[in-house]
Structure formats: C-alpha cells, structure tokens
Amino acid sequence: MGYDCVVCAKQVPDTKNITGQAMKDDGTVNRAALPAVFNPEDLHALETALDIRDRFGGTVTVITMGLPKACQVLRDALYRGADRAILITDRRAAGSDTLATSYILSTAIRKLAPDIVLCGRQAIDGDTAQTGPQIAEKLDFTLISYLEELQALEDQTIRVKRNVGNGWEVVEARLPVLLTVMNTANTPRPSGAKRIMRFKKAKAPAEVAGEVAAQMPQAGKPEQAAETKNRCDALAAKGLLIDQWDLSTIEADLAWCGLAGSPTKVHRIQAIVLAGGQYRQFQPTDESVGELVGELIRDHTIG
Amino acid sequence: MIEVNRKGEVWVFAEQEAGKLSDVPLELLGKGRELADTLNVPLAAVLLGKGIDDLASRLVAYGADKVYVVDHRSLDLYQAATYRKVFCDLVTRHKPQVVLFGATAMGRDFAPTVASALRCGLTADCTDLQIGEHTAPGSTQVHQGLLLQIRPAFGGSIIATIVNFDRWPQMATVREGVMVMPTPDAHRQGQVLRERVGLDGYEPPLKILEIHRREKKVDLKGARVIVAGGAGVGTKDNFKLIWELANCLGGAVGCSRAAVDLGFADKDHQIGQTGTTVRPVLYIAAGISGAVQHRAGMEESAKILAINSDPNAPIFSFAHYGIVGDLKMVIPKMIKAIRTGAKVESLATAAPARV
Ligand SMILES: Cc1cc2nc3c(=O)[nH]c(=O)nc-3n(C[C@H](O)[C@H](O)[C@H](O)COP(=O)(O)OP(=O)(O)OC[C@H]3O[C@@H](n4cnc5c(N)ncnc54)[C@H](O)[C@@H]3O)c2cc1C
Ligand SMILES: Cc1cc2nc3c(=O)[nH]c(=O)nc-3n(C[C@H](O)[C@H](O)[C@H](O)COP(=O)(O)OP(=O)(O)OC[C@H]3O[C@@H](n4cnc5c(N)ncnc54)[C@H](O)[C@@H]3O)c2cc1C
Numbered sequence: 087m088g089y090d091c092v093v094c095a096k097q098v099p100d101t102k103n104i105t106g107q108a109m110k111d112d113g114t115v116n117r118a119a120l121p122a123v124f125n126p127e128d129l130h131a132l133e134t135a136l137d138i139r140d141r142f143g144g145t146v147t148v149i150t151m152g153l154p155k156a157c158q159v160l161r162d163a164l165y166r167g168a169d170r171a172i173l174i175t176d177r178r179a180a181g182s183d184t185l186a187t188s189y190i191l192s193t194a195i196r197k198l199a200p201d202i203v204l205c206g207r208q209a210i211d212g213d214t215a216q217t218g219p220q221i222a223e224k225l226d227f228t229l230i231s232y233l234e235e236l237q238a239l240e241d242q243t244i245r246v247k248r249n250v251g252n253g254w255e256v257v258e259a260r261l262p263v264l265l266t267v268m269n270t271a272n273t274p275r276p277s278g279a280k281r282i283m284r285f286k287k288a289k290a291p292a293e294v295a296g297e298v299a300a301q302m303p304q305a306g307k308p309e310q311a312a313e314t315k316n317r318c319d320a321l322a323a324k325g326l327l328i329d330q331w332d333l334s335t336i337e338a339d340l341a342w343c344g345l346a347g348s349p350t351k352v353h354r355i356q357a358i359v360l361a362g363g364q365y366r367q368f369q370p371t372d373e374s375v376g377e378l379v380g381e382l383i384r385d386h387t388i389g
Numbered sequence: 390m391i392e393v394n395r396k397g398e399v400w401v402f403a404e405q406e407a408g409k410l411s412d413v414p415l416e417l418l419g420k421g422r423e424l425a426d427t428l429n430v431p432l433a434a435v436l437l438g439k440g441i442d443d444l445a446s447r448l449v450a451y452g453a454d455k456v457y458v459v460d461h462r463s464l465d466l467y468q469a470a471t472y473r474k475v476f477c478d479l480v481t482r483h484k485p486q487v488v489l490f491g492a493t494a495m496g497r498d499f500a501p502t503v504a505s506a507l508r509c510g511l512t513a514d515c516t517d518l519q520i521g522e523h524t525a526p527g528s529t530q531v532h533q534g535l536l537l538q539i540r541p542a543f544g545g546s547i548i549a550t551i552v553n554f555d556r557w558p559q560m561a562t563v564r565e566g567v568m569v570m571p572t573p574d575a576h577r578q579g580q581v582l583r584e585r586v587g588l589d590g591y592e593p594p595l596k597i598l599e600i601h602r603r604e605k606k607v608d609l610k611g612a613r614v615i616v617a618g619g620a621g622v623g624t625k626d627n628f629k630l631i632w633e634l635a636n637c638l639g640g641a642v643g644c645s646r647a648a649v650d651l652g653f654a655d656k657d658h659q660i661g662q663t664g665t666t667v668r669p670v671l672y673i674a675a676g677i678s679g680a681v682q683h684r685a686g687m688e689e690s691a692k693i694l695a696i697n698s699d700p701n702a703p704i705f706s707f708a709h710y711g712i713v714g715d716l717k718m719v720i721p722k723m724i725k726a727i728r729t730g731a732k733v734e735s736l737a738t739a740a741p742a743r744v
C-alpha cells in the first residue's frame with residue numbers, strides 16, 4: 087500500500103542573500119563565498135512527498151546529484167523525515183547542462199521505480215526550471231508542473247491544482263507522474279530534534295573517505311581505503327550510511343552525461359558589477375526637487 | 390536532435406490560448422526577423438490549436454514569412470505531451486536551425502520537454518539573442534553564424550552567453566516584454582502552410598478539469614511613466630504616496646517583489662525578472678534597493694530616478710537622477726513641484742503664442 091515518492095533536491099549557493107562578504111572588490115559576486123543551502127523550492131517538494139506518505143503510506147527517497155558536500159541537503163532531508171537518501175556523485179557528471187542532468191537523474195530514478203517524482207519548480211542558481219519537465223519526458227511520466235495544491239490521490243489517480251501565473255487549473259492524471267512544486271504549495275516542516283540526533287552522523291562513503299584522508303595524511307592509499315571501509319561498515323550497521331551511486335551504478339550511457347552530453351556550452355560569463363555609477367544628485371529640499379521636476383518638464387519627460 | 394543545418398529556418402512558437410495570441414510570440418517575431426535576416430533564411434511561426442486559422446495573418450503582419458498551422462481537436466487545450474509530440478514531428482520534418490519560445494508558464498512547461506525529446510539544448514530566460522561565432526576551448530574550429538544566447542544566472546549576479554554548436558536546433562526561451570514588440574504591417578505577405586500530424590487514436594495523458602484565468606489589471610508595458618515603490622515605503626498606508634505621485638504624472642504604479650511580499654501592492658504590479666519588464670520614458674524607484682532581479686526588469690528605462698535614504702543603495706549605481714532622502718518627505722515635495730511646476734511651464738510655453 088501507499089505511494090513511493092522520489093524527491094530531487096539540489097544544493098545551491100544562496101543567491102537570495104548576497105551580502106557584503108560575498109562581494110569581491112570589483113563589485114562582482116564571489117559565488118564560492120555564498121553559503122550552500124537546500125534549494126528553497128525543493129523543500130516544498132519534500133514537504134509534499136512527506137505529506138503524501140503521512141496520509142497514504144509509502145516511502146520518501148531523496149536524491150541529489152552533486153559533490154559529496156551536497157550530503158548536507160540529504161541529511162537535512164533525513165532530519166525532516168525522509169526515509170532514504172542517495173547521493174549521485176561522479177566526476178564524469180561535471181559540466182552537465184539540464185539535458186544531461188535530467189538524463190542522469192532519470193536513469194537513477196528508473197532504478198527506484200517510484201509512483202511519484204517531485205522536483206522543485208526551479209533552482210535559484212541555474213534558474214532554468216527545465217530539469218523537472220525533462221526528467222518527466224525521459225521517464226515518460228506525466229508532467230504536472232507548478233503544483234500549488236494536491237487535491238486528491240486515490241488509487242492510481244492524482245488530482246492537482248496548478249498555478250499558471252495568470253490563473254490556475256485543476257488537472258487529473260494516472261500515476262506515474264512527475265510534479266514540480268511551487269513555494270506557495272505548503273510550509274515545509276522543521277527538522278525533528280530526535281531525527282537530528284539520530285542522523286547527524288549519517289554520511290556517504292565519499293565524505294568518509296575525505297575525512298579519513300584529512301585525519302591520516304601520512305597513511306598510504308590502501309591503508310586509507312581500509313579505514314574508510316571500516317568506518318563505512320560501522321555506519322551501515324547503524325543505518326547511517328548514505329547511499330552513494332555513480333554513473334556506473336545507474337548504468338548511464340556516458341555519451342549523454344557531463345560536458346559531452348550537454349549541447350549547451352558556455353561561451354562567455356560576465357560578472358555584474360553592483361557598485362559605482364554616475365548619477366545627478368538632487369537634495370531632498372523644496373528647491374532642489376523643484377529644479378529636478380522643472381528639468382523633467384522642460385525636456386518633455388513629464389507634463 | 391537534428392544535424393547542423395545552415396539553411397534551416399528561424400522558428401517562433403506561436404503560443405495562444407482560447408484563440409488569443411500571447412504578446413511574447415509577437416515580440417519574438419521582431420527579434421526573429423532580425424536573426425533570420427542576418428542568417429538569410431525565412432522566419433516561420435508555428436501555430437498549434439483548434440479553430441485558430443485567423444491568427445495566422447496576424448503572425449505574418451508581425452514579421453513571419455511562413456506560418457505552419459496544425460489545427461486539431463486534441464490541441465484545443467494546451468498540454469505538454471500532446472503539443473510536444475506534434476511540435477517534435479514538425480522539427481524533424483522541417484529542420485529549423487533556431488527555435489524560440491516565450492518563457493511563460495506554458496513555454497517553460499513545454500520547451501524543456503521538446504528539448505528533452507529532441508535531445509538538443511535549451512537556454513532559459515534569454516535577455517538578448519545575437520548571431521555570432523564561437524571557438525570551443527582547446528579547439529581551433531570556428532563555428533560561425535551561431536545563436537548567442539545571453540541570460541542572467543546565479544540570481545542575476547552573472548550574465549552567461551551560451552551557444553550550441555553541434556546538436557541542433559538551437560533553442561531558447563525569452564520572457565515576456567524583453568524583446569521589443571514590432572509594428573505590425575497588415576500588407577505583409579506570407580505563406581500559411583497546413584501541416585498534418587498523426588494524432589488519431591492518441592490519448593492525452595492529462596485531464597484538464599478546470600481552467601481559471603484572470604485578466605491582468607495593470608498595463609505596465611504601455612505606461613510612459615512608472616512610479617514604483619519597494620520595501621522602503623514602509624507600510625501599505627504609505628504606499629498611497631506612490632499612487633498619488635503616479636496619478637499626478639499620469640503614470641502607472643509598479644513595485645518590487647519585496648513590496649508584493651509585504652502586501653503593499655498586488656503581484657500584477659511587480660517589475661523585474663519574475664514580474665514585468667518595462668522600458669518607460671521615466672522610471673521612479675522609491676524605497677527600492679535595486680537588486681539585480683528588479684534591475685533586470687527596468688534598467689532599459691530611458692530615465693531612472695531613485696529616491697532612497699541609503700546613499701549606498703545599489704539602485705544609485707544605475708540611476709540617472711538620485712535623491713538621497715526619506716521618500717515620505719521627498720514624494721510630497723515632488724507632487725507639489727509637479728502641480729505648481731506644470732502650471733508655471735504651461736504659462737511659460739503658452740506666453741510667446743499670445744504675443
Ligand atoms: C551560468 C549558468 C547558466 C546555465 N544556463 C543553462 C541553460 O540555459 N540551459 C541549460 O540546459 N543548462 C544551463 N545551465 C546548467 C544547469 O544549471 C545545470 O544543468 C543544473 O544542474 C540544473 O539546472 P538548474 O540549476 O537550472 O535547475 P532547475 O532546472 O531550475 O531545477 C529544477 C528542479 O530540478 C531538480 N534538480 C535540478 N538539479 C538537480 C540536481 N543536481 N540534483 C537533484 N535535483 C536537481 C530540483 O528539484 C530542482 O528544483 C547553466 C549553468 C550555469 C552555471
Ligand atoms: C529568483 C528571484 C527572482 C526575483 N524576482 C524579482 C522581481 O521580479 N522583482 C523584484 O523586484 N525582485 C525580485 N526578486 C527579489 C530581489 O532579490 C529583492 O529581494 C527585491 O527586489 C528587494 O525589494 P526592495 O528593493 O523593495 O527591498 P529592499 O531590498 O529591502 O530595499 C528597500 C530599500 O528601501 C530603502 N528605504 C528604506 N526606508 C526608506 C525611506 N523611508 N525612504 C527611502 N528609502 C528607504 C532602503 O535603503 C533600501 O534600499 C527576486 C529574487 C529571486 C531570488
């Protein structure tokens with residue numbers, strides 16, 4: 087009984103709060119200095135999945151593709167109630183555009199054979215909102231974007247209210263479906279204190295390996311590998327080992343992954359300069375404001 | 390995916406709903422015209438729907454050389470799967486080199502599924518499109534006549550130019566209002582081509598049970614003057630000052646997203662990356678810090694006047710006129726100056742005529 091849900095969650099630089107520290111001297115944003123966060127709308131996707139599980143039974147698996155440090159969002163998902171977390175990490179996936187990203191994620195999802203896949207509507211760094219619809223196409227799941235309210239889930243049929251900007255729609259489809267979730271859909275539940283205690287030590291093998299390398303810099307590779315395995319086994323025994331898949335695990339065709347699998351190529355990147363500038367200053371006095379208004383009237387901007 | 394095809398046309402997806410064309414495809418025909426002329430290929434619009442014949446001539450008037458029409462009962466209401474199937478058939482048949490979509494709710498649902506099915510690239514929310522060349526790093530091959538797809542990313546902190554030189558078509562989405570609407574020419578001639586597609590026996594996967602649409606109440610794009618208020622306005626009551634100033638200038642009221650979030654104004658008034666893009670003759674930004682997402686929607690205004698109490702607010706870096714001060718003091722002074730100033734000026738300009 088119940089529904090198996092897979093939530094796609096992305097770790098993103100916090101572009102919403104670009105503060106002084108993240109600015110370089112030339113007025114451009116230093117992306118590396120932005121804190122990494124759970125992509126905001128993915129929290130709403132997770133909440134929708136947890137709500138489905140709480141009401142109808144089933145499971146919630148969270149997957150993320152990224153560097154090992156992206157495990158932070160997986161732990162966060164476990165704190166909030168996810169049943170399982172999977173890190174997809176592979177150097178060969180670097181440089182993926184949305185086509186390659188959606189190919190890799192869809193290949194991983196296929197192994198999990200869920201009833202419902204949930205994505206955030208959009209990630210705040212790449213900002214494309216393309217990954218969800220593309221995963222749906224690749225899996226041949228029915229796409230329902232912009233979920234604002236899950237109205238009904240009965241048997242193999244789902245009914246959803248979608249927000250399409252200039253209005254809304256109610257649509258119905260047979261499972262399996264892929265939903266993209268808006269930030270207006272719900273309020274994500276906070277982390278549970280008990281779950282934080284339980285999962286704060288959860289780690290993926292790549293993180294353990296990084297930790298071992300840092301703690302035993304003198305040790306040889308085989309010795310480090312043996313220690314990593316010991317620690318992973320110990321974590322696994324406690325149910326704290328985060329699953330880690332690479333492109334071979336999911337049997338991805340490398341021609342469709344990473345840079346090779348990405349038709350869009352970056353030609354040029356320009357940083358936006360946020361400081362400096364020339365403007366004519368007027369004072370907040372009657373005379374000065376009157377002068378400005380007079381000028382705008384004379385050059386026919388207003389009046 | 391199709392091969393690189395230098396003779397391929399430039400296409401615009403002619404988004405329509407209930408027999409009404411959206412603004413974006415018309416705006417895209419303006420840009421598309423420019424691109425097609427540079428590449429020396431035809432510009433075509435692709436029109437899908439039911440009972441939409443009369444829209445084709447409008448697309449021609451706005452610049453299309455050809456309109457591909459698929460009129461079918463299954464295309465009456467938009468849904469991604471059905472539209473994708475038909476659209477991909479047309480792409481494989483005619484092999485366009487460039488395909489442009491509006492980055493509307495529909496376009497952002499539709500275009501990615503087309504790209505996924507064709508296994509080609511798609512650049513989201515472009516703010517400019519040009520034709521240019523590209524040399525891949527580590528290669529000496531120069532790819533000429535490519536579509537340069539220019540878009541902001543990382544919350545607007547960078548501008549990326551993206552190309553797609555091997556797996557075509559080159560596809561991009563563009564937000565409403567970003568490209569300038571061309572002037573229609575009712576005398577333009579174009580071809581209307583009826584296309585057949587295999588939809589018989591096809592079951593669309595989505596059942597659309599209810600559709601609710603609300604008309605946009607605010608005409609920001611048509612306004613000569615816009616007075617916009619942000620979080621710095623402070624309260625909903627203070628926001629009346631923004632309305633007053635707009636009224637006495639005969640302008641429209643805009644706002645930042647923070648002002649929407651705080652309940653000062655309705656979402657229809659929002660200017661910026663996720664709101665409306667405007668280029669009025671005068672843009673007055675009061676209590677708006679000038680975040681990149683806001684700037685994206687108004688920086689092409691002919692004149693920008695910023696009123697902000699913080700002399701270091703980013704808005705001053707791209708404003709033409711600035712008043713550092715409390716908007717609650719400054720706006721009433723402006724209103725007073727406009728009321729008296731307008732009188733003085735009209736007397737002054739009227740005076741010589743009387744001599
Ligand atoms: C400056 C810049 C510009 C770019 N422009 C484009 C472009 O125009 N076209 C293009 O195809 N690619 C582009 N990319 C690449 C794109 O950002 C990546 O492919 C990225 O992995 C996914 O796209 P997104 O960030 O836009 O996510 P979106 O498509 O906005 O994400 C939607 C949802 O998909 C899921 N999701 C996305 N990525 C992951 C992940 N790694 N793990 C788990 N779930 C995920 C999440 O649920 C997320 O909420 C650009 C990258 C950069 C750096
Ligand atoms: C993906 C994304 C999309 C976005 N899209 C948009 C968008 O489309 N449009 C948009 O606007 N934002 C958008 N934003 C939000 C944007 O980043 C900013 O948060 C927002 O524009 C800030 O609004 P604001 O300038 O009104 O508020 P603030 O940044 O809080 O600025 C308020 C300003 O008022 C000044 N002030 C305070 N009191 C007074 C006073 N008494 N008199 C004069 N000045 C005063 C302050 O000095 C300050 O500069 C988006 C963000 C993201 C991440």
